[in-house]
Amino acid sequence: MNYDVIIIGSGFGSLTAAALLAKRGLKVGVLEQAKYPGGCSSSFKRKGYWFETGATTLVGLDEHMPLRYLLDEIEVEVPVLKLEPPMQVHLPNGETLTRYGNLEAWIAEAERVFGKHNQRPFWEHCYKISQQVWRTSLQQRSFPFSNVKDLLFSAARARPAQLKLMSGAFRTMEDMLRHYGLLQHTLFVDFVNEQLLITAQNKLEEVNELFGATALCYTLYSNYYVPGGLINLVKPIVSYISEQGSEVLYGHQVQRVSKEKDGYTTTTSKGSFKSRFVISGIPLNNTQKLFEDVKIGQKLQKYVMPSEMLNGAFTMGLVLKGHPAPEVLHHQVHAPDGLPIIGSKSIFISFSHPEDRQRALDGEVVASISTHVQHPEQKKIEDKAIIEAAILDALVARGLIRREDILYNQSATPGAWIFWTRRAYGAVGGYPQYRHVKPWQMKDARLDHSGAYLCGDTVYPGQGIVGVCLSGIIAAGKLVQDHAV
Template structure:
């Protein structure tokens, strides 16, 4: 059967694109190598428990944000439970910092922990910039430019507030802290660095102001928990795609993409599919290996990042006996200034299931997802998994986040396991890191071959996080329709 659009992978960017295209009457086929939809924004079942595959937090549902736009556009309903406190951060000096959801409360907390000096103007500036970035992201769906029509449409959609954002592309977050004279506050610098790492995959000297200010403020937007796990974010999207006459085929690992006179042929481990258009929702490194056309390969090569520029993750899935007085906060970042032994990660992120969520664990039990970064995963091959597990658990027990006697089971995974299960090159997670030498307009845009192949996902502009990959799917659809309809 020949489809209008074949989409490689079922990550949230791919599902966004598939839903929007199927709404417009196009026949779409999503090809996914795994047995669940959602890629790194879903859940998996093991021994009766539901664990998060990658992402554990959900934002992007406020006004002018991509996930809100997508759900409004399609009418898809997702079960959501808003978090009153998005996160707590456990600092190296023993203090616990609460990332409140409202700007006024957050500034008061930041002043309590870091001192009053310039915290208010810094955070007011970052929040204001983040609001304008989100607003502009949906207004400028032809960005980055890769043909004259993009440039023309972007000019027509330009607003005064967007022009004011331009200097932020040339400044790093280190420059911003210097402007507010905050670089001498080492506790604050460490906090910002580790917060940037979980949102931008990089540190102060590399992350530009536009992305950094937005990343630091994600807790100041509505944060949600999805009962039953993030699988219940992607399942309604899957059902919407199927209801509109399109297909999602599981266990279909795309191994090659050939260019035909009137479209593309995608060869999987089981069969072949033909389509007029194709969208790759898998990482750029993996996409390069699929396309047989040498011109396409040459176009893509300048945008690739190698292992030494990427991050993998050491992850753990815990089953715990639920505590009677379980704290309200589900998400915690714990600083580890000495680094996790063997892998060097300077912070550990742990997310708990909601105590009342009996879909993920039976009553009286709960699950937790733990992750820490592994920089240059190809170089840092994990050989002693058990000692890393013990070191991480020791930190979490010491900070009072878990009790050793409450642990019912532990399952750990290395970047090697990520390669095995997700097929992602190097086992990289979180998308491409931000680097100051790569300006927003230099990131890979949605066009792959300027013919009929497009891109979305966490390694292209805008990339990272569920809101970012959702926006990448929106942009891929916009450019496909702009070019051909």
Template sequence: MQSNEIMKYDVVLVGSGFGSLTAAALLVKKGLKVCVLEQAAYPGGCASSFKRKGYCFESGATTMVGLDEHMPLRYLLDETGIEVPLRKLDVPMQVHLPDGQTLTRYTKLSDWIAEAERVFGTYNQRPFWEHCYRLSREVWRTSLQQRNFPFSSIKDLLRSALQVKPAQISLLPAAFRTMEDLLRKYDLLQNKLFADFVNEQLLITAQNHMQEVNELFGATALCYTLYSNYYVNGGLINLVKPVVQYIESNGSEVLYRQEVEQVIPTTEGYTVYTSKDKFESRFLISGIPLNNTLQLFKDKQLLQKLQKYVFPSEKLNGAFTMGLVLEHAPPQEVLHHQVHVPEGLPQIGSKSIFISFSHPADITRAAAGETVVSISTHVKDPAKNYITDKEQIEEAVIKLLDEKKIIKRESIKYKQAATPGAWLFWTKRAFGMVGGYPQYRHLKPWQMKDARLDHKGAYLCGDTVYPGQGIVGVCLSGVIAVHKLTQDHL
């Protein structure tokens, strides 16, 4: 039952995913009073952690980059002074290939190229990776310089033109080429082991394969292990909590169990209804998926205008996830692993599994001598591919990891698994989607939905808006939403 009190703010933000929290923190720094409304009992959305049986499991994301120079998370922490309990990883990841080789993804470019040449052969590996790394560095540098992109007004275009640099113009051709084109350019398509590796790595960060991912995003996605990677002590909830504390300590609010049911534009801004309360604000930022956001508005004209940006289930990915607790397992030197499954997992056909271990020195997620493990794999078209036998997939995953000697079956103390249906129940995200909108070749960067939702006072951030991929992407989406709101109204 709703209370009679109407709470008024400068900005109401829907959802407490990391894009929303980034935007809220930056707005608070500008002196605005904001309120973040979260339907769950804890903040962070897909970049958070939850407790079960006394252990701390990751809700979704398990890896973190973005603290290097010219990167969005670095910008957020520098702007606000927020501090996060981090451990820098010496080695970001290992990949277990179908031919039995283990490939180590080193952070230093020269070390990584030497490793790639050892596993895939020396032919054209060096020029391919040097090209990708150069491109990725320029993409990150440009991302914070060109916050008016993608353009959705003449002013955006003019402001960007005044800031444009020759290096930024050089990025344009890469938006028209796919990663498949890039492998063809370096005559690497015929190297099946390498092509399969690229495809499964792209799936982690771009949510699609080389035929669909453009070179601009694909090169950046492939190079995320070449930047500083971090582990957050206590789980990613401890990336989120300091941001929440910053928001609350500066006179604003983050409210839980407040699922937004409707947004009504008014002459003075927006009225936001939840099952409990009513809120009024001058501006609104939605950090939930575009699919969910549009359900909040009853304006048929707005819905029709934005429908072309909405992805149906068949273009999205869900996830099958598992959480394990291991006891008496040897400490992991490398925390993140990808395992190729060329024959595909039963029922869902996924051809790779991603595994993340808690840090051996982190005893806040599990007791000393115990390890928390997060496992995930993609489920295409989650609305259609309903999982009928969860135990069959669990067994296939455990058997594979045992055979690869990544975990020992006998060390498993506790296990749980979840399907896209469970993800939908927990997060309310349409179809239980993960990773946001995948990259598709027919959608150029400037054709993706930008931060302006209704071109009045409502904005969008998160993983279904440009750029919106992973924690670093949704952080950037929050930065861009604040930038456009500020230029439009403040």
């Protein structure tokens, strides 16, 4: 079957690119190996309940943010419930910190817990940077550069505020805390490190100021809950793609991509597809192995991260019966002694909304739990029960769940992620930020400067639905820019 564009994987970056290209009249075929769309930004059904596949929080609908741009472009509405406050953090000293969405309320809370010393200037600085980063991200869609056109387009859109941001790429969050005299505040440093792991996938000594400040401020933007699970964020976009004459095909595990004279041949477990263009929406590690073109593999090698630089996840899903409806849906629990086997020092738990009867029956609540597994290839988890017990102990101790309410329990290791998603090493959450990798050194959306492109959570800017959405916007934009389609 012939298409204008074949897109590998139906993660949110892929669906973003597919929707924008379909809007331009291109026939797009999205090849997904699973039976649900959305990749790590979706939900799956088990025992009659809907559990989140990966992401549980939704931001990006504010002005100047990528998800807002996408939905406005394709004129699609997604049913959402605004959350306030977005989340709570349970610190190792026993305090509960509420991450309010209002900047003034959040600063007051930070001062209450961490003391008044420089909390205000620190958070005002972070918030200002985050606003500039998101505004710049949509203005500078040619970034990172890989040809002369990119430079010309970027120069035409350049603003003084954008240039001021550049210096932040040379400073780490560790530098920033030192500047504000906060580096010796152990409780605050622990808080910052565990918060950075959620979105930047690394700690303050590695994350640069641009990504770090933006990552820390995600709760200061509108946070939303999608009734029925994040699959209901994905479904309207899939429907839009179909309405434009394009399609998402399931059960197609891509095996290889070959360059032909007039385009590309993508071979899957069910057949072959010809197209003028191809976009890989799967991780760089997996992309490198798919393309028969040796030059593509060689070029990608310097960007590919080994397991020791990546994070996997240990996840759990609970169904709670008779559990009181939580006022705050998202919680991070610090585990300062580290969890057994994996050593992770925080646990993230998200509850289904008390009004959401699509995910659970009346009187029941679904909870999605995750924690990091560093160097997932090395961590062979043979006894999940040990980790499960430690996680449940921590959640019970903080009063977030009661053992007697647990109706159903399931868990998954990075090995399960490999089985479900085919992602190398079972890595999730995108590539971590590292100080030696500057924003302009990240992989550009072009794979071969001919007709192959890249999007997803392992390319700039990566982490989170809103970032992955931006990667799809950039990939689609560069394809259009290069070929005037």
